[in-house]
Structures are given as C-alpha cells and as structure tokens.
Amino acid sequence: MTRWGTSVRRGALLHPALSFNTSRCQNVSSTDGTVHPAAAQGAGPYRDSVLLPRTEFPMKLTGQNLIDREVQIQQECGFAELYSWQRERKAKKEYCLHDGPPYANGDPHVGHALNKILKDIQNRFEMLRGKQVHYVPGWDCHGLPIELKALGELGTSGLSPLQIRQKAREFAEGAIARQRAAFQRWGVMADWDKCYYTFDGTYEAAQLKVFQDMHSKGLIYQDYKPVFWSPSSRTALAEAELEYNPQHVSKAIYATFALATLPPKMAEAVGELGSISVLVWTTQPWTIPANQAVCFMPNAQYSVVKRRDSSQLLLVATERVSSLATLLSTELETVGTFTGTELEGGVCQHPTIPRKEVPLLPANFVTMGKGTGLVHTAPAHGMEDYSVASHFKLSVECIVDEEGRFTELAGPELQSLSVMGEGNDAVISMLKAVGSLVKEEECVHSYPYDWRSKEPVVIRPSKQWFIDIASLKDKEVLAKVRVIPESARGSLLAHLDRRPYWCISRQRSWGVPIPVFYHKETGEPLINKHTVSHVTQLFSEKGSDCWWELPLESLLPPEVLKKVSHLNYERGDDVLDIWFDSGTSWAAVLEGEALADVYVEGKDQIGGWFQSSLLTSVAVQKRAPYKALMIHDFVISEKGEKMSKSLGNVVDPDTVIHGGEDPSVSPAYGVDVLRWWVAESNVFSEVQIGPNVLNSARDSINKLRNTLKFLLGNLQGFDPRTQAVDPKEMHYIDQYLLHLLRNYSMKMTDAYNDFGAGRAIRLLQAFITRDLSKFYFSIIKDRLYCDPEDSLGRRSCQTVLEEILDGVTRSIAPILPHLAEEVYLHAPGHNEGETMFRSGWIKSSPVWRRPGLEEAVEGACAIRDSFLSSIPGRNAAEYELTIEIEPGLLFELIESLQDEPTSSYSQLTELMMSSQTTLTSALPRDLPADALISNGSFLINLEGGVIREDSAYQVAAVPTSMARCPRCRRYTSSSPDCPCPRCQTILTRAQ
Template structure:
C-alpha cells in the first residue's frame, strides 16, 4: 500500500532563496561580510521570469503571448495533423442578443480546457463555434433600439434583427478569442446562414414525412407581452407571484342519478371549486372529480346551504370560508357521474360533472373547474368527452367579442380578472376571494406573466418519440450523473412540443394557407421547393419572392388545387429550440453527425440537449452526442444573483483589463478567469466576485514562484546532453520522479472525467507540498553549493527538468498564457507547449520501495524538526538509532556511512550532520533528550509489513558555521568546510 507523502513543515529559519540572496551580497552595510568573498562561488538560481505581473503587465503579456505563440493558428495546425484520433465537442450556440458575460466565460473556458487537453493528447479536435441568431430575444432587443416599430414590415423587422445579431456576434467573438478560446473562428456557424436554414428545413421535412410534426388546436403557453406561443424551455417561474384566487359556487342543476334519491327534497346543492385564475371561469365547460376519492354532502351551519366537496377537504374548505360544515352523507367520486351544474357567470349554460385523474386532494376542494382552452389537463378531458374548446382570449391577452360585451377587450390578467370576479359576485356565486402566493410561469425575456391559451399551432408529437429518446439517452454518459435523471424525467413529462412562433425573425414553417378556408397546404413537393429556395436565397425569400415561386404547381396538384393565388404563405416561424436543435445535422456533417461531447449549463437539460436529442432520434434513431457535461449558473460570491441594482455584476472585460479605477477593479488578465472556472465546482452554482478573483491571483502567483525556482535552477542545464540516467540518479531525485508519475496519472484521469477542480487541487498540493515545502527545501545545498557539473547536482537538475515539463503541461489547458509564457524563459526549449504534446512520464519512475525509504526518513525528520521549533535545523546534529531490520536497511540506502553531512539521509533531515546507528551511544546524557517513534513499512502490496521503532537524538552542532554553505561543518569559523574547500580548489 502506497501512502501519500506527509505534510512537511520547514523550520522557521530553514533556507530559502531570498535568504540565500540576502546572505550573498544584498546586504548593503558598509562593513564587508566575512563570507562576501564566497558569494560568486555559490550557484544561485538565475531567471528573468517575474514572480508577479503587476498592473497592466498581465493583460499586455497575455496579448503578446497570443501573438508570439500562434494562438490564432493553433486550431488549423492541429486539424492538419495526420492522426486517426478525433475528438468532437459540438458548441451549443449562445444567443446573439447581448454583451459577453461571466456565464459565457464559464461555458467557453470549460470547453477550451477540454479541447486543449485533447489537442495535447494528440487528437484532432473538431470545435466549430456557433451563434443562435433567430428568435424573440434578438427581435425584441433589435426593435427596442427604435421607435414606432409596430408599423414595420416583416422584412424591415428581419433586417434590423439580423444587423443587431451580427454586431453582437462580433463583440462576443472578440471576447471569446481574448479569453484564449481555440476554435475554428473562420468557419463559425450561424443559424441565419442559408445552408444552415436549408438543413434545418430538411430535418423538418423528414420529421413531417414520418408523421412526427402536425398542426392542431391546443392550449399552449402564451406570452401576451410578446404575442407568441412559448415552449417550456422559454419560461422561468416566479416563486413569489400573487394571484387573486377564488372559491366559486357551481349550483347543481341535474343531480347525479346515484345521488338523486338522497338529494331529492333537500334545499339547493352546489359544488365548490377553487381556482387561482378567475379569468378562465367564462371558458368553463365542466367540473372534474376524482373517481376513486370520497366526496361529502355537507350543510353549512351558518346559512343551511348544502355543498359537495371532497371528504378530505371538508374541514380545510370550511376554515377558509370561515364557517363550519356538518357532513350529511359521503359517497364515492364515481357516484357523481352524469350530474350537471349551472355555469356560475353565464345563465342557461351547463357544466357537466366528469371524472379526471389530474384532480388532486392536496389543495382546493377536490373539484376542479375545467376550461379546455386554458389548461393542458383540461384539454385532455375535453378531447375525451368531445367538449367545446373555444378560446375567448386573443393574442394580446384580451377577451374577445365571444366573451361578451362586459369582458371584450379587457386584459385577462388585469381588468378582465377583476370583471369576472365582479360577475361572480353579482350572480351570488363568489364564496371567497383571497391573495395566493405561488410559483407561476413568466416569459423569460419580458419577465411578465404568461397564460395558457388554445390556438392553432404546429407540434412535434414527442409522445411518439419519448421511448426511443429515453433509450438513446441511456447509452449516453452524463457528468454529473444526476443530470441524466433530470433529463429522463423531463422527457417523461413531455407529450408534445409546440414549434411554431408568431414572430418574423426566424426560419419560416413551410406551409401555405387557403385564403378562404384557412386549410393548410403542406406536402413533399412544397417543402422540397422551400428547401431549394432557402438554400439559394436564404429564408428572407419567404417574404420577398412571389407566391408563384414559393408554391410549385406540383404541390398544388397533390391537393387538387389549381390557382396559386388562392394561397398565402404561412407567417409562423420555427421555435429557436428547433433552430439550434438541428445544429448537429449541419455542423457535424464531417464527423458522422455525432459529437463526443455536448457541454452546457443545466438549463439545457430541457433546452438544447433535449431538442437535439429529439430531432436526432426522430430522423436517425440515435443521440447526437456520446457524453453530456452539465454545469451550473454563475452567482455573486455570496451566492446571490447578479444584478446591476445590487452592483455585483462581474464583467469579464473589466476582470481582464481592469475598470476605470484600478485600485477598485485591477486588471487580472484572462488566465485569472480561466483559473476561476477550473477551480470552481462547476457542477453546482459557481460563485465569483472580488474575493474569489484575488484568491485566484494569489494562487497563480504562488505557482509562478514555484516555476521561477525551477527555471532559476535549470539556467545552466541542458537535459539533451547533461541529464543523468534514472538508475544513476540520487534516491531522493528518483523518489521525486516516482511522485511525479503518480501526479501525472491522477491529473490525466481528472481531465478525462472533466473534473478540472480536481486538477487544480492536485496541482496546488503537488507544487506547494511535494515541491516547495519538501523537495526544494532539501535540495538547495546540492544545487547551490556542489560543483556545477557534479553528478549529485546534475541528478537534481534532471529531476527538476522533468518536474518543470510535467508541471507546465499539467496546467497548460487551464492556463495557456502562463504555460506559453514560462516556456519562453526555458533556456533549452523554445517550442509551443500545445504543439509538443502531453505530459511524458515513464513507468520506470514508479518505485514504491523508494517511497517507504524516503517516507521513513521524513517521519524521523518531522520528529527532529518538531523538537526544535523556532530554531535553525543547521545548528544541530541528529543521531538516528534503529534496531537492525528492514527500516535500518532502508535508511542505509540513503546513507552508507555511519555519519555524514552530505548524504541523502542528511539532506532529508536538513541538519548539519546525521548519524545512523543501531544503539544509543553511551555518551548521550539524559533519556529525556531521546524522541521515540515507530514507522510501519508496507511493501509488495501488503506482503511485506513490518512496524519498526526508532529513536531520534538531537544534539547541538559540534563544528563551526561554514562561510560558504552555512552548514555547521567547518573546523574553523574563518575557513569553509572540507566539502566547500575541495570545490573551491577546483575553481
């Protein structure tokens, strides 16, 4: 069993680079130090690589790196490589309707980290960025810039929307490139491109031919604020919406046959219903009950009136009405069959009692008012019982003439609602009105309430596709796995998908309508002609070409028609989710129309992920992706939503280049954004703010410090000619390679699992613990004080070169600017990190036995350092007493002689001298000076286990401080130690 290296705490006065510099001549006192003459003989690190890039230097350096290292050419370079391995990440298109924001940064940087990892692994990456260019969001933004837009023609609206989208695309594209995103920028895809539109219509054609697309009169989510139907994915729910809920009396007109004998002779009986949408009462066609539930006939103790409510809701209903009910009789719901009520606002109109499974007992009265034009379940009941489905509300959310003169032209969510409540009062059928706070759907763009309204729309029958889609989805990997369950549940609830929109900016649904009858004309010939025209001229042609060119005679002949002038082109456009959901057919045509990965925010579980799946399954019976990665949304650093009013909006451009006042908004550069993305747990909500960004900068500066140490100590080293073979390297250096190989494997696996937060955690632990706190602190004597070409020093530099190369490559996908920048300072290598491959470690480096030897020494070193807290380790000698056995043999690997000041064991201990003995020397005075401990050796996967005891004896150093190496190993305070004298003699 391999154990992780214990955290190593360097003594407070342990050597550090800065202290070396200070003791080597940085002290400016007039009196020369006695050791000043040896300053030039110490091989201190040399590098111009800066530990920090303050102020504007960070963003300016990144721009220079992008230019110098060919960021803009990297995508085309890697596509031209001769390799059979391909990786395709299909870019979900952002809306071209606003400035780039941190949500974009989160998404695009996650994608870029993924793509750069695969480029370095030798794959040809296919990544074509795209934009969602049609639809309501863009149309609204474009028209908001002008006044008097209500009189614009369809083509004027389309032209303004397209110009607006194009400007936004250029702005977003510039930002994405600045963030270091590698992509095929020259061949981006746009949903308003005529070839894209034609491909989209060909998918529509295939689905229509298979019967998956149909026209119907159904209730859909309707936005009065934008005059169009909306899909579920275009809604957001306001949890604090307040409705005017009402309890309404429906007088029983004809008793149910099974209850006739019971009700005969009673005073009039009424049913009580509860609704949060009083405006739907005029459209009532029935009252529904749950067949298997129990219902009670009750007497009101105050008025003597008789009511019918669900048995489970008797007490709660009485409490709300501020009265008491006496139960007269109880029956089953089925006993209400064939009863009829009077409509509460329309004299003479009847409302039958009908069974329905959607009735619940959790709230209300257990009896549900049913308006087929304004509810999905209501519509199902109406379809089953052939009830009228007339809609009394127009596209603007106003009551129509059919609703009666009292209601006509009144907004249903405002004065229309008030008027219906007044009508209920006048008819003495209003029992109670109260405010009710609940979750209610809003238009995601206008932030205003929507209604459910029946209208003629075009639909995809997802009920037919559901099973095949769910089976295809089960073959897809999802990260995190919870996303898969959510998407399967969403599919399960979805019975149809409304794909028609009453807007102008989009791809037209290729249908024609008879001017007199309103009957639609759509067939193979008409759609094929539409596809051909759009491919040649773009979708504008639908509004600019004459009807003779749009509707071919062959299409007319198929329906027995002759005069093309009897028809007009339909004005509805396709839902933007159908727009983007068919992107796989156009963008992925060169890679088998299937991507290795779709990576988007969690809102796409019901949006693009789902629309792409349904269109692909409908036409090809398979998913367009192999893996889904789902990330959360961005929030302020306290977990609050970002808003301008709160003042917590984080602008990526300000993060990179700084704000007007750099003391408030300093320039961080793009790599800070990239570190923030990688470090975050992106599978939940992602927090960002000043504290988060400052922490990221500190983390990167610590990493830069590590890189500077590595560069400084590789200044006089060329691994091509001076590297030491692994078998001849110092044990500690081999141990470092052993740790490096384990680090590289863990990092690679974390990238493969899209767990970039784990990559950051591994990186930070490795460079701060294994490198800075442990390895760097013990090898400085060997690096600085040995002879330049000594095998001991070259062994260490060999390890450092491998560490540097592996470390930089491990974070390069996350911090590409830093990776390329630091490579520029490497004396022996000038090529691009991304053009020279992934981490290249060797299985030969894996040596578990070394791990036990070094960790055993570290355990004793911790005991030593702990006993001299606050003191300089070099002022001491250490005696290690270990009984003969496996632990002693492992320590002998690190130190053959009995006592040494230059052995590998002494290097680990950080003392001036270490002795390795089997017995406590007789001249050691008191027992209390002896530190005792045990170390468990575990080798060969547990086959070799031995717990060994040891004793650590700490003594003051017996010799003088060396003027050159600072160890207490000199015979005289005036002259260097024997090791340094030998090296100086060579100079």
C-alpha cells in the first residue's frame, strides 16, 4: 500500500514495455510572450534576483534595417556557396529537382517567385535531410517573342539571320541577368555560375543527339499536312504555343449542299419527293471553298425533314431536328429516317464551285452536341478533316497563304482577301447569292490564338517536320508517375490524347537549326546519321551560329561529300520548335540515368514542357524523365483578377521585398514574407497576392519572431553542450514537451515530403499556439524566472527550450531561411562560423517517447481543465486544490507528479498553476463552504485497448489563505512582506 491508500505500485505505468493511446488535453488560455508576475514587479527589491529573459534578437525588423539584415545573412551564412558545399559532401542519396527553364523574355514577376520559391523550399528540405540535391537552374532562350523584340529594335529590312540572332542573344542575356539576380535575392539555393541555357552549344548538341536518335527510329519525318499557323507571326505553331480565347466571336452559318446523287437506301425510301439538301453548320465559313466532303456519324440516325415555311427538304441528324426547328422558326416535318450507314454513296454539289461534287463520308469525330450532325469537311484546314482525307485519299489543297490570305486557288473573287476578315464575309455573300445560306449568326466560342502575338491562328497545310507521336502515347509510362495533385492526371492524359502529331519546324532564325540539306532542283531532303552527327559536333564546338557562318562543304561530313556535291545542295532555313528545345533538357542537364525525382511547374506546362519532355524521353529512353510531377496554379490579384498593367494590379516581387516610393502604401516586406506567402498559399488553385495577404504573412512571421525571442531570451547563458539535463532526470512536463516535439518533427517531415509547405505552416502555428504559448510557456515561467539559475528544474526546462528552439528553427528553415539563420546566430551551443543549413534537419530521439509519460501529464491536464472551468475568469494561482482520485491507474500516474500528499512546489502544482495541491483518494469531510467542486473522468488505454480503465476524479478548489510572495508573486508566503520559503532559500544562497 502507498501512503495515500492506492493499491497500485507507484511508477508501474512508466515501464518501457507499455504503450498508450491517449487524447490531447485542453490548454490553459494564455498568449505568446505573456509576462510572469515576477517579471512585472517593476523596480522591486528582489528584481535583480529574478532571471528575466535577455537577448539581442530583435522582436521585429522593418524598412531598410530588414533589407540590410537579409543581405547580411546571405553573405555571413554563405547562401552563395551552400549548393556547391552540399554537392561536395558525401551523401547516400541524391535528390534531383529538374528546373523547367523560364523564358528569357522580360523581368522577373510573381509567377517566377511562386515557382522558384516552391522549388527552393523542397530542395532546402531535402538537403537538410542529408540528401545531395541536384538542381541546375536554366533558361529557355530561343523563340519568336525574343526574335520579334530584336527585330523591333533593328527593323526588319535587310537583316541577315546572324544579325537577328546576335540581337536576340543580347536581349535574352539581359533578361537572364535580371531574372538570375532576382532568384538569388529570393534565397534560391543553386550554383548560379553553372546554369543551363538552351542557346549554349553543348546544350544544342545534346538536343541534336535526341533529334538524331528519334530520326533514326523513323519518328521524325517531313510531310505536307495541316498545322496551326499564325499569320501574325508567319510560322507554324505547336499546341502548347496556343492560347484559347473563350470570348472569340465568329460568324457562324448554316448552309446547304444539294444532294446530286442520293444514297441508294434514301433513293428507295423517299421516291419522287424532290431535291434534298444536306444542311451543315460551321464557325469558319472561309473554309467552304476548300470543302472536299460532308461527314456523318455512322451509328447515328438522320432524317429528311420538310420546312413548313418553304417546303425545302433538308437532311439533318434526327437528334438535332427539334433544336433546328426552333433556330429556323419553322416546323420541320419528318418524311424519312435513316441510319448513318445508309447515307453512304451519297454525293453533294459544292455550293460555290460549279461542277465540283463532294461525297458523303463516315467519320467518328462527328458529334451531336450542336450544329446539324453533318460536318463540312475541308482537309487542308482541319486536323480531323485531314484524317478523313488520309483515309479516303481526298485532295488536300491549301487556299490560304502565310499571311492568312486566300491564294489564287480560291478563285479571283477571293484572292488576296484575309480569311479572318473580308475573305470570310465574301464567302458568306457567295453562299447567299447562290441560295445556299440558310442562316447567319454570331457565335461566341473558344478559339486558338498565338500566345505571343495574341492574334487568332488558322489551320493550313504546310511542308513541315513532324514527330509521329502515336507510338509515344504510352499511358502506362505516365501511370507510373506520381502526379501532385492527382486530379491533374486527367488533364495530362487529355492533352496527350488529342495530339495527332507534333510539328517541330519553325520558319524563324532564332533557334536551333534543323540539320537538313535540300537538293536545289528536286527539293529532296538530305539527312542521315552522318550529317546529323557532324552538325552536332560542330554545334558543340562552335554553337549553332555556325550553321550560317560556315560554308556548305564544312557543314557536310567527308563521307557524304564523297557521294554528293555540295554545289547541288542548300542548307535548310527552319529551326526547331522551342518545346523540342526545352523538352530535351533531360538529356542535356540530368546526370546518370537522366531521371529526375520531380518536375515542378505551372499548369500551363501540362500541354507544354511536361508533355514535350515525356514524348522525347519515351522515344529515346522508353520511360518518363521524371518520377513525379508537381503542378501549381497561377497568381492572381486579391480581387481574383488576372494581373495586367492596364488594371494597375500587377505586383512586382522587387517592390514586395524592397518597398515602393511610398512606404505607407508599399512597405518593404523582405524576402521571407514573399517566401511565407508562397508556402502558405494553396498552390493547387489560383494564388492571390496583394496588401492584405502580404500584411498577414508579415504579421505571422512577427508572431513567430516573438516566440523565438522568448525562447532565446530564456536560454541566455545556457550551454546545451555542458548544461543539458538527461531526459530521464527532467520534470515530467518537460519530458512531455519533448514527446510533443518529436510528434511535431515527424509530422513536419511528412508534410514537406508531400510538398505540403502550407501544411507545415499550419503545423507550426498549431504547435506554437496550442502546445507552447497556451500551455507550456504559461506553466514554466515561474520555474524559469524564480528557481535558482543552475537548479535541476530550471536546467531541465532550458534543455527543453533549447530543443524546441532548435526544432522549430529547423522546421521553418526551408520556408524562412533568412530568419532561421538569424536565429541560429543567436542560439546557444554552436561553434563560431557554423550555419544552420550545414547542420541538418530536426533532431529528435526515440527516448523522448516514454510510455506512461503522456498519460501522466494529460491526465493532470484533464483534471486542471475541470478545475479551471469551475473558476471562469479568475486566477488559478489564488486557489488551493484538493484532488480526489479513486485508487487505480490514474491515481498512480498523478502520484508520480507529487512526492508528498500536499505541496506548493510539486510538478503537479506547477501543472495546476495553483497555490497548493493536495492529492488524496477521498475528499476531506470538513471542506469549507466556499469550496468549488468539479469532477470528471479520464480514460486510460493500454496496449491498444487490452487494458482500459476509466478513472473518476473530483477537484475541490478553495481560495488560498496564503499571502502573495513579493519575489515570485505566487500565493505561497505567510506574509505579503516576506518571501515564500523557496524564495527565502534562494535569496539566502545568493548572499
């Protein structure tokens, strides 16, 4: 039997073989940085004996002081050398985040900040975890926007390709310099002297090796087929170079094609009804002169209907009859119904070209969602139309030139007219003149635009170089890739599915030349492994300018010159699509197996870099170049608007960091606020930025600084290397905080592993608010300030505070590297010159998880919560408690917190925050009349539920009869003028 009547052995529940499943206790209301009464006693006689927090760490930094401090930390803590240092250290594992190249076209913006900081947070975490990070920043340096800006400065008359390329290179280099400086200022960890650029000769050579491999496999070929063509840019475009304008307005028409020859089944059924016309609908009337067929859906139903207002007979899809009747404002009487397959054999008269007939043909791309269920088909000006032409051997004649104007093949009435303007109107007029125009209307729909010039594109056939991607659409390869968020996988597959082929040739000067030579007379291309290998070697040595600088006989390899004369050939003028440029970066930048752990880019790269990288890698390596894709959204204003200069809502990251002309409107937030904004945002949906968001981020960091300042202040003079207390000798509440810190560190690790920087911030804030500020800090201040400086209780507390400081600092380091290093400079226990980022991730020990400990403290917390609920709004320190617990497991747990029945200085009293605590198995019968009684129960769950005990307790709270101690301000003294026994002992020792 123990002295208080419980029959359970004291300490049995702290045996290491036992494990517990418990619920968290509630927390005492307090705020971060609250001042203990002893710290608020002004210039009292005992002030010098109280150990108040002291630190030079500033609570807050603002304005130029903040900017200067961040720059100073970058210099002092070796931000510029960190990447090289970690690449040289020994590590068991490598982590490769392959940098998608931003476009070298303009100044850095908040989209860059979102992307680069997201990557840096992950890289810094992986580096802290001990991995060797492979991260090489790069830039996409070729392409039309840069070329157009070069041309804009020079003018277009009489410029050679080399002149254009020189100016474009200078423009790109200027943009790269500005962007690189910004990325460095944002604290992005990299070797900024060893970046990759798509205009480097070595990069271009690696790109051509991929080209050669794909060409040798028959995946790259030249053909004449429809491509997206930009009249404004005078070049072919790939799908990824398009922007779809959802508000584009087209003149849509319903037009008739008279049936010159009825399908056999229809002729049998309708007899002598009269002339029947096929009704089609199109939003591109200008393509009617190029019509070669009308297509139907084989498994759909079609009806011949008679218009009540004109008796005209029309062939339309049965499913569309009702909608068309409403559209035409007349009744449509069905006179015959047929299956799609029964339309085969029908022939139509072209409406604007006399004596031209076009067939009715089956096609599975025909849909019934709108229109008439019969599709006007112009193979030269539609991708799906071209597939019909390929199958049925139809003519593919282009009637549109590179400027988007009708050619002479369209006829004298249309020649030279713009197909997107007056040419479109002229075709509508021609249809109206011959009686084929049934209805004209405006149609607002999504239409492709050139992403550079922001002008609409057309589809026209052109002799281009293509990649056959049919064999590369391996969905099983993509199935092995982790996609974050998983919901984006559908978009990746959809973009892949709808791409019939990839046009990789561009009619420009600023890019990587396609290494092909053409026979001057026949136009036949000369390209083989010898020519490509030779040009690849030249590019590696001299750069791609040599394509224009060297004579033709130098560009052709000796083994080819033995068989052909260079005089019969000329070099090609086309350059490679910039998506092929960037899509082969895995071959030029990645090491070893050319496989990255992750690619991290915006959702616009779903049809761009992610896809071009996948296709080229599957072609060469038969696998994806990445294990995972992390896809983020775009940045918008706080009002949810797209950022634009005209709206005046553009947020410049440089202004965010350094402030604007008026600090009251645009204060200097510093880099870490920008990084906190990135981390805290839900990057998988549109990310808002503006004054409210940035002010909130700054306030959150200042609150964090307050907590860190409290920790640093109470560690003044403490050296963890010599004064730390072994966890087994610590107070139980201190051990309990180590247990919570261990859980926190594991959750933080999991969050970062899942690209969950936002989750990491929420875990941080919850830990600081719930576990530290409102709980632990409120309880330990008396021990910190008023116990002897070198006492076990105070050193125990300081040991835990140092572990908390270290753990919290490391946990926020990937997000806030400047603040983390600043704290590390003030923290105890480090040698001079050490930096946080060279010292690893959060250090937690399995010994911090002690079975029984969690139950003891949380059981006491449950009792404390019952007590506090009985004295709402009052000071717990003004009460003496008597705690009754029935004999059993809970009694033994609570008994371990207090060595004697009644105490004012026990761990239990500290947890209760009361004047005095008595632990008993039965409440005394002579309780005062003003005693406040509260009760409850606490469930102990051992061995996963094998042992369960629901223990009841009662708490009697009585106003204390003790006086307030003039030193510690606790109600533990016999007289208000006399220090309490503990303080008397401390003061005596100090004399």
